[in-house]
Amino acid sequence: MYYLSTRNSNCKVTAAQAIAQGISREGGLFVPENLPKISLDDISAMLGTSYNDKAKTVLSKFLTDFTEEELNYCVDSAYTDKKFDTANISEIAKVGEQAYLLELWHGPTCAFKDMALQLLPYLLTTSAKKTAPDKEIVVLVATSGDTGKAALEGFKDVPKTKMLVFYPEHGVSNMQKLQMTTQEGSNVSVCAIKGNFDDAQSGVKKIFTDPVIAEELKKNNQMFSSANSINWGRLVPQIVYYIAAYATMVERDEIKLGDKLNVCVPTGNFGNILAAYYAKNMGLPIGKLICASNKNKVLTDFISTGVYDKNREFYATASPSMDILISSNLERLLYDLCGRDDKVISDWFAKLSKDGKYQVGADVKAKLQSDFYGGFCDDGATRETIGETFKKFGYLCDTHTAVAVKVYNDYCAKTGDTTKTIIASTASPYKFTENVLKSITKEQLPSDDFAQVEMLESLSKMTPPESLLALKNKKVRFNDSITKDQMVDKVKEMLQ
Numbered sequence: 001m002y003y004l005s006t007r008n009s010n011c012k013v014t015a016a017q018a019i020a021q022g023i024s025r026e027g028g029l030f031v032p033e034n035l036p037k038i039s040l041d042d043i044s045a046m047l048g049t050s051y052n053d054k055a056k057t058v059l060s061k062f063l064t065d066f067t068e069e070e071l072n073y074c075v076d077s078a079y080t081d082k083k084f085d086t087a088n089i090s091e092i093a094k095v096g097e098q099a100y101l102l103e104l105w106h107g108p109t110c111a112f113k114d115m116a117l118q119l120l121p122y123l124l125t126t127s128a129k130k131t132a133p134d135k136e137i138v139v140l141v142a143t144s145g146d147t148g149k150a151a152l153e154g155f156k157d158v159p160k161t162k163m164l165v166f167y168p169e170h171g172v173s174n175m176q177k178l179q180m181t182t183q184e185g186s187n188v189s190v191c192a193i194k195g196n197f198d199d200a201q202s203g204v205k206k207i208f209t210d211p212v213i214a215e216e217l218k219k220n221n222q223m224f225s226s227a228n229s230i231n232w233g234r235l236v237p238q239i240v241y242y243i244a245a246y247a248t249m250v251e252r253d254e255i256k257l258g259d260k261l262n263v264c265v266p267t268g269n270f271g272n273i274l275a276a277y278y279a280k281n282m283g284l285p286i287g288k289l290i291c292a293s294n295k296n297k298v299l300t301d302f303i304s305t306g307v308y309d310k311n312r313e314f315y316a317t318a319s320p321s322m323d324i325l326i327s328s329n330l331e332r333l334l335y336d337l338c339g340r341d342d343k344v345i346s347d348w349f350a351k352l353s354k355d356g357k358y359q360v361g362a363d364v365k366a367k368l369q370s371d372f373y374g375g376f377c378d379d380g381a382t383r384e385t386i387g388e389t390f391k392k393f394g395y396l397c398d399t400h401t402a403v404a405v406k407v408y409n410d411y412c413a414k415t416g417d418t419t420k421t422i423i424a425s426t427a428s429p430y431k432f433t434e435n436v437l438k439s440i441t442k443e444q445l446p447s448d449d450f451a452q453v454e455m456l457e458s459l460s461k462m463t464p465p466e467s468l469l470a471l472k473n474k475k476v477r478f479n480d481s482i483t484k485d486q487m488v489d490k491v492k493e494m495l496q
């Protein structure tokens with residue numbers, strides 16, 4: 001199977017090339033030339049098998065230039081009980097009549113990003129061996145909190161790789177910051193920027209296509225790659241967990257094979273919900289895709305109007321990982337919805353860079369609305385939802401998951417849809433302790449982060465993850481803070 005660039009359909013590469021490169025040279029994103037199919041027979045054959053076996057079935061449909069041995073090595077190295085705190089890799093918790101929280105945060109950094117970022121280093125190094133065996137891979141990452149830590153943990157001390165993570169100085173939670181700034185590993189580095197996530201991501205994308213830096217890389221026998229969801233190697237493991245979750249729902253008699261499930265996702269960079277869209281288009285019986293935003297509701301507005309407009313105030317919210325106004329993966333969806341027209345995509349995204357907005361035609365808007373429902377909620381509603389969910393079901397969710405729960409509840413009230421729904425639960429509540437505590441108690445909070453963890457444990461009776469507790473005794477290694485204009489120099493420095 002080949003992959004095409006959304007901005008140049010003549011650019012055709014293998015899966016290994018797409019993963020090693022991360023992003024196409026002209027700035028487009030790689031998408032499969034044809035989406036492989038998953039039949040009900042395929043899903044039936046998965047029933048009763050392990051997460052790893054399910055992953056291998058799905059990945060083999062996309063990574064056709066990987067041998068069976070290579071896929072076995074990648075999957076079995078990534079998904080182990082040494083790295084995940086459950087043998088199932090992810091868990092499903094029922095909350096209410098039709099809602100199921102798909103807990104994707106049982107990996108080492110307590111966020112859904114581990115589901116892909118534990119696998120990506122293996123996929124990337126295997127891809128590099130096939131396509132650029134002598135080169136050192138320089139992985140640049142922009143993060144609003146979760147991707148950064150998961151990428152660092154996945155790539156630490158991986159031979160022939162280097163990683164630099166940029167995060168917004170005031171745009172992540174205390175725990176997320178501590179996770180990144182104390183990161184161990186001789187090949188990784190972390191830097192704050194005086195700006196928001198969009199500044200970090202746009203800066204990184206610009207560096208990827210900078211011809212001067214490209215020359216320098218060539219001279220050093222290095223190449224860039226990405227660990228963000230712009231890299232196909234990040235998205236394909238995310239498709240896996242929706243298919244695996246569907247199979248688990250059948251295994252547990254929650255649905256019958258062939259029944260439809262809705263999927264609701266707290267959305268920022270649009271990678272997670274796009275993975276569910278791809279699973280649906282492969283043939284997985286998915287009904288509505290419910291796209292949940294926080295107060296940065298650029299996607300909610302886009303779904304309802306067809307106008308994508310990032311010219312608006314950027315809010316720092318209680319769900320910082322979703323504080324994004326330029327959702328990168330929307331480009332892949334629109335490529336599909338506009339009939340895979342690279343000229344149209346190039347035009348829209350040039351407008352986005354120049355004017356900060358673009359408008360899709362009525363046909364694309366209609367297709368968008370037939371698959372997606374968009375809704376949003378602010379921090380007040382987020383906290384209320386955490387409190388209500390805890391009171392009603394004894395279930396403690398983090399601030400991002402709570403946004404999805406609230407939007408799902410609104411969707412049900414508005415439409416009367418009673419289809420069973422998988423809600424992506426994207427992070428441990430302990431990553432956002434302060435806001436979660438404020439949602440369940442009116443008591444005065446201690447100012448120390450770890451005292452807050454203790455307080456949350458005593459109120460919720462939920463055990464905090466070991467990896468977060470261990471941060472208390474770790475040394476901060478990375479203190480740098482730069483302007484967005486200094487990102488190029490920072491990258492040049494690490495290339496040497």
Ligand SMILES: N[C@@H](CCOP(=O)(O)O)C(=O)O
Pocket residue numbers: 142143144145146147148227228229230268269271321322328
């Ligand atoms: N929410 C993300 C932002 C980057 O998204 P990605 O899926 O493209 O890596 C984060 O936590 O960093």
